[in-house]
Amino acid sequence: MSTPRVLILGGSASLSRLMTLRMVSKSWDVISVIRDPAQRSQILQIGNGQKGKVEVLIQDLEKLMGVRGARRILEQARPNIVVFVAGSTRKPFAVDRDASKSFMEASTNDNSVSKFLFISFPSSRRGRAPWWTDEDFQDWMVEKRSYPDIWQAKLEADEYLVALANARARRGGPSFQAISLRPTWLTNSKGTGKVHLGKSRAVGQVTREDVAAVALALLSRHDTRGWFDLFQGDDEIEEAVDSAVRRNVNCIDGEDVERIHELAV
Structure with a gap:
């Protein structure tokens, strides 16, 4: 099997750096896209002494120039996996x-890209999740009202990835894994190695280290697709991922999937 080449958008984020370290330690190569050239050396140092290689591309995602700009980055990086971690509280609609x-x-129209992982959050949905309690629903309403632009931006992206993956499958394209990893509020605490992955509460906490580990576990498999809400929990990470896949867990349940698929028609 060829060495995975992973394009990470928003490569200077703490979560991205943790992902990068885990990937290169497994002999994966990482192309990290960052905005500030001054951070280049810091990102490159992550690859020191590791089995995989780290490369850096400079691109301000607020000035991407649409699909054409994304396609140009893909042509430079030649990835088979794309991970979008970038986010902006100031300009969420742009980023x-x-x-x-x-x-x-650009990725779903590039046959060499087989996996796309988007970092979202559990409140990114249009309606009440069928498994939520009344308290969960109220927490969702509060979060949605508190961060309306981020909620709207993440939701539109989550839905679009589902629609594009469905369109690629319908036209007979190569296998493609569309993964929305949806961690709740992130902490800098030491990772516990234990999480709850799948249908859970609306709001909670999870460590960045554990999110990075779950992302790698999802990307290491060929059967992971869908929306995965992520919280701190009691399950070992590999066990949590395996269980979610085995039970066909998808947190898109309760949303209007037919409407979503039409977004890419």
Whole structure:
């Protein structure tokens, strides 16, 4: 099997750096896209002494120039996996929505890209999740009202990835894994190695280290697709991922999937 080449958008984020370290330690190569050239050396140092290689590309995602710009980055990086971690509290529609959707479209139209992982959050949905309690629903309403632009931007991107993956499958394209990993509020605490992956509460906490480990576990398999909400929990990470896949867990349940599929028609 060829060495995985992973393009990470938003490569300077703490979560991205943790992902990068885990990937290169497994002999994966990482191309990290960052905005600030001054951070290049810091990102490159992650690869020191590791089995995989780290490369850096400079691109301000707020100035991407749409799908054409995303396609140019893909041509430079030649990845088979794309991970979108970037986010902006200041300009969520430019980064969380528009830039991510541009990379989603470019990736699903590039047969060499087989996996796309988008970092979202559990509140990114249009309606009450069928498994939520009344308290969960109220927490979702509060979070949605508190961060309306981020909620809208992430939701539109989550849905678009589903629609594009479905369109690629319908036209007979190569196998493609569309993964939305949806961690709740992130902490810098030491990773516990234990999580709850799948249908859970609306709001909680999870460590960045554990999110990075779950992302790698999802990307290491060929049968992971869908929306995965992620919280701190009691399950070992590999066990949590295996259980979610085995039980066909998808947190898109309760959303209007037919409407979502029409977004890419």
